[in-house]
Amino acid sequence: MNKKDIFIGFIVGLIANIIGLLLAIYFFGNGQGIESTIKKSIAEGFFTKLISLGALINLVAFFIFIKNKKDYRAGGVLLATILVAVTTFILKLI
Structure with a gap:
């Protein structure tokens, strides 16, 4: 049951991150669409x-x-956050 809770927390963390990314694009996108803001x-x-x-x-x-x-679900959210941080770091290096 612990693995299931960690997985649920991980998925919630990824979904929350996507929602947060969309909100950031909405607030800082200057009225442009999502796709054009991401490209820019x-x-x-x-x-x-x-x-x-x-x-x-x-x-x-x-x-x-x-x-x-x-x-355990909070730990899954923490794992998702760490994954996002590592991904952000790698993208920054590229």
Whole structure:
């Protein structure tokens, strides 16, 4: 059951990150569409910053799981956040 809870937390963390990324694009996209904002952010080199801003939503999911004593799910969210951080670091190097 622990692996299942970690997996659920991991999926929640990834979904929260995607939602956070879309919110960051919405707020910082200057009224442009999602696709054009992503292309522009990649061209100008701030796409990794948008991904990092999207990861902030993981804090909400993490603390909700901690408050409800779902420690393994919170660990899954933490793993998703670490994956996003490593991915952001790799993309920054490329």
